[in-house]
Amino acid sequence: MNKNETDTLAIVKPDAFGSGKAGRIIAHLEGAGFRVVAATVKHLTRPEAQAFYAVHRERPFFDSLVDFMTSGPCMPMLLRRENAVPELRRAIGATDPAEAEDGTVRALYAESKERNAIHASDSPENAEIEISFFFAGTDRLSG
DSSP, X not given: OOTTEEEEEEEXXXXXXXXXXXXXXXXXXXXXXXXXXXEOOBOOOHHHHHHHTGGGTTSTTHHHHHHHHTSSOBEEEXXXXXXXXXXXXXXXXXXXXXXXXXXXXXXXXXXSSSSOSEEEOSSHHHHHHHHHHHHTTOOOSOO
């Protein structure tokens, strides 16, 4: 790992994974300078989705988010590059694809504000928590 590189988490969500867009999304992220350090395909259980999105528990969209994230397989990925968190946020675009900048993952592949193709950590602190949720024990030195 280059000393200037940092890690972040992305999840290709069930809408994009189920419709065969995962490969194009990964290629897009690699084109934006990210390396995939670890990846898995997982069908989240309701308790797993509730735990992962616990920060949103009191928000009105929590139940529909959990329903959506448990509706099919998703693909969590540990990504690496310089300034990983802000660069990933820039590469994926706004939550609402109608507001996402042209050429971003969400502008290209998202269906709606809820079915928005990809999750990305929103801070370095949350990236560490989220990476540990899916990749605890992963050797991150060699990726």
